[in-house]
Amino acid sequence: MAPAAPAAPSAAVLEQIRALPKVSLHDHLDGGLRPATIVEIASATGHRLPTTDPEELREWFRTAADSGSLELYLETFAHTTAVMQDAESLARVAEETVLDLAADGVVWGELRYAPEQHLQRGLGLDQVVLAVEEGFRRGERLAAEQGHEVRVGTLVTAMRHADRGVEIAELALRHRDAGVVGFDIAGAEAGFPPARHREAFELLHRAEFPVTIHAGEAAGVDSVREAVQVCAAQRIGHGVRIVEDVEVLGGTDERGRPAARLGRTAAWLRDWRIPLELCPTSNVQTGAASSVAEHPVTLLKDLGFRVTVNPDNRLVSGTTLSREFALLVEQAGWSVADVERAGVSAAKSAFLPHEQRVALVERVLAGAGAGQGAPRHAV
Incomplete structure (x- = not known):
């Protein structure tokens, strides 16, 4: 039985x-389209949708995602990728995504997608990347005209079940100075371990290019261990199941944190500050967590892991970054200080040069300080 969808926050x-400036590190471009855009492009291209009413389609995505299975969750993307198969549509989706992030208070967003999924109408891989980057830049300019300063970077993604890892890694490197800031692998995790793309990761490391890897979502600690120790990921996409390497002992330690015994992989992530890109609503929908209230992000935060909070797929999961934080405040007992701390962790973990990360941290802190109309311990 699929878990119940989280109740809406107040x-x-x-x-x-x-209103707070936020940093989003785990957001799939093909998981956050506007329903009206999907309907319009599908009508023009002849793609058949479950419904042509935008609000009904929005609800269809959210309901379909509440499956309790990552594999079933991923099936919803057949409709979003279907309307992202030409340069004009790709640029439009990218532009609208930036505007939607700006409206949600995101000041730095990293958006990921798999170029190999957008070749059905004759585009080449480089043409796909160029179209998306054009849309991102247009979105940034339009947002600025509307009074919102937002920047986005691209994470080029290879599908982990395919055999194009090296090709996609080379694509990312070709565009590294034109908007692409990192590399990822995504898709069904079980049965497709990170080391399957080891040659691609070795190429990227030799080129000194950042890497994040989906791990610890549908597969357990071994997947996270392989992503870090074999493939040398700088960040972990999701990583929620690292909690399986944590034994809660009860009570608190001398620092007031929950008393716990960490396994070697969990300890390595915490000791070496490897960021976790946690996505509470999505993790509940795919069965990786039982509820937002009980989501391991809170325990991991309290234990001192570098946790970041992310929307994963805004349309498919029916969420935004602000909604994710609001749910944690209302259902998991997070405070303003917790939200601020996670925001700073995300800023520190962005795939940006050091001085730009420092400026981003300062922006998050300045905005949080200005926006605290309530005491630090409560929203």
């Missing part, structure tokens, strides 16, 4: 969180 808390 409007007051959501608006307070939305």
Whole structure:
């Protein structure tokens, strides 16, 4: 039985969180389209949708995602990728995504997608990347005209079940100075371990290019261990199941943190500050967590891991970054200080040069300080 969808947060808390400058590190471009855009492009291209009413389609995606299975969750993307098969549509989706992030208070967003999934109408891999980058830049300019300063970087993704890892890695490197800031692998995790693309990761490391890897979502600690120790990932996409390498002992330690015994992999992640790109709502929908209230992100935060909070797929999961934080405040007992700390962790973990990360941290802290109309311990 699929887990129940998280209840909506209160409007007051959501608006307070939305006003804060935020950093989003795990957001799939093909998982965050506007329903009206899908309907319009599908009508023009002849793609058949479950419904042509935008609001009904929005609800269809959210309901379909509440499956309790990563594999079933991923099936919803057949409709989003179908309308992202030409340069004009790709640029439009990218532009609208930037504007949607800006409206949610995101000041730095890293958006990921797999170029190999957008070749059905004759585009080449480089043409796909160029179209998306054109859309991102247009979105940044339009957002600035509307009074929102937002920047985005691209994470080029290879599908882990395919055999194009090296080719996609080379694609990322060709565009590394034109908007592409990192590399990822995504797709069904079980049965497709990170080391399957080891040659691609070795190429990227030799080129000194950042890597994040989906791991610890549908597969357990071994997947995270392989991503870090074999493939040398700088960040872990999701990583929620690293909690299986944590034994909670009860009570608190001398620092006031939950008393716990960490396995070697969990300890390595915490000791060496390897960021976890956690996505609470999505993890509940795919069965990686039982609820937002019990999501391991709170325990991992309290234990001192570098946790970041992310939306994963805004349309498919029916969420935004602000909503994710608001749910954690109302259902998991997070405070303003917790939200701020996770925001700083995300800024520190961005695939940006050091001085730009420092400036991003300062922006998150300045915005959080200015927006705290409530005491630090509560929103």
